[in-house]
Every structure is written in C-alpha cells, then in structure tokens.
Amino acid sequence: MRNVARFRYAFIAAAVGGTIAMTGCTPTVHVEPAVNAADPDCAEVMISLPDKVAGHDKRETDSQATSAWGDPSKVVLRCGVPEPGPTTDRxxxxxxxDWVIEEGKENWTLTTYGRSPATEVLINPDEVASSTVLVDLSNAVSQVPQDEKCLNARDVELPEGD
Incomplete structure (x- = not known):
C-alpha cells in the first residue's frame, strides 16, 4: 500500500510540475487590472472578445478582465475602468x-462612454488603425448596457441669451 501511495503522490507531483513547466513557456502579457475588474459585466465582455483584433492574435494576460492582441502587444484592453465624465476629447x-478617444503622443486611449463599467483600450495609432480596433471590439463591449450617449459640442443646444 505504501508503494501505491508513493507512486500516486509522485505521479500527481510530476503531472502538476509538467503543467507548470508547460504554462511557464507561454508568453503572458502583464496588464494592470482595472479598479472594477471583478464587475460581473466585465465577465460578459471577456467571453465575447474576438480571437483577432486588427489582424493580431489574442494573447494570455496575467490579470482579471484584461486582454491583449499581437506579439508584441498592439492592442491592450482593460474592463472595469471608471466611466469617463464630460470631456473635450473626441x-x-x-x-x-460610443468611445472617447484620448490622443497621446505615442499611444491613444479609447474608452467606452455611457457604460458602467467602462472598457479601456490602449493602442499605438502608428501600428494599428483605431477604426479597425473599435469595429472589432464593439460587439464584445456592447455586452455592458449603455445608459448615456456621448455628445459632441455641435450636438449640445446652448440656452438662448435674454
């Protein structure tokens, strides 16, 4: 009996060790999780994400409610970020x-508007087209219901003066 127990223990230890060794070879992308990454609506977004975005394959990440595409990463997504408020950004x-686009020097941040929790996408517009990324991700992020619309300055009616 002792030998059987030792054999089982050795087999389980080898199997677990082999699994750890195999997963250790997989390139995982480090992404900081968003504040509300545990929101149940983020789970709906995550299971709806496409395998490819802007022609790049999906990769494993090390944080809840995150994803990345490309090697090196060309598109990085985080669900559970705070919803953007009024802004002059496009x-x-x-x-x-609806997406708010914050244009940076190198990277752009694309954040859903009117959805709680919000989803944020980071891209370098010199490497991937924002329009392609937004089309590819719209179905997944639409799993979070929209309760507000994004307005541009031309959409806002100003009160008439006296």
Missing part, C-alpha cells in the same frame, strides 16, 4: 458603441 460612435 467622441465617436462605432456600431452602437
């Missing part, structure tokens, strides 16, 4: 999803 609607 706002676009793509396939029923």
């Amino acid at each position: 706002c676009v609607g793509v396939n029923g999803v």
Whole structure:
C-alpha cells in the first residue's frame, strides 16, 4: 500500500510540475487590472472578445478582465475602468458603441462612454488603425448596457441669451 501511495503522490507531483513547466513557456502579457475588474459585466465582455483584433492574435494576460492582441502587444484592453465624465476629447460612435478617444503622443486611449463599467483600450495609432480596433471590439463591449450617449459640442443646444 505504501508503494501505491508513493507512486500516486509522485505521479500527481510530476503531472502538476509538467503543467507548470508547460504554462511557464507561454508568453503572458502583464496588464494592470482595472479598479472594477471583478464587475460581473466585465465577465460578459471577456467571453465575447474576438480571437483577432486588427489582424493580431489574442494573447494570455496575467490579470482579471484584461486582454491583449499581437506579439508584441498592439492592442491592450482593460474592463472595469471608471466611466469617463464630460470631456473635450473626441467622441465617436462605432456600431452602437460610443468611445472617447484620448490622443497621446505615442499611444491613444479609447474608452467606452455611457457604460458602467467602462472598457479601456490602449493602442499605438502608428501600428494599428483605431477604426479597425473599435469595429472589432464593439460587439464584445456592447455586452455592458449603455445608459448615456456621448455628445459632441455641435450636438449640445446652448440656452438662448435674454
């Protein structure tokens, strides 16, 4: 009996060790999780994400409610970020999803508007087209219901003066 127990223990230890060794070879992308990454709506977004974005394959990440595409990463997504408030940044609607686009020097941050929790996408516009990324991700992020619309300055009616 002792030998059987030792054999089982050795077999289980080898199997677990082999699994750890195999997963250790997989390139995992480090992404900081968003504050509300544990929101149940983020789970709906995550299971709806496409395998490819802007022609790049999906990769494993090390944080809840995150994803990345490309090697090296060309598109990085985090669900559960705080919803953006009023802003002068550009706002676009793509396939029923409103996005606020914050243009940086190198990277752009694309954040859903009117959805709680919000989803944030980081891209380098010199490497991937924001329009392609937003089309590819719109179905997944639309799993979070929209309760507000993004307005541009031309959409706002100003009160008439006296």
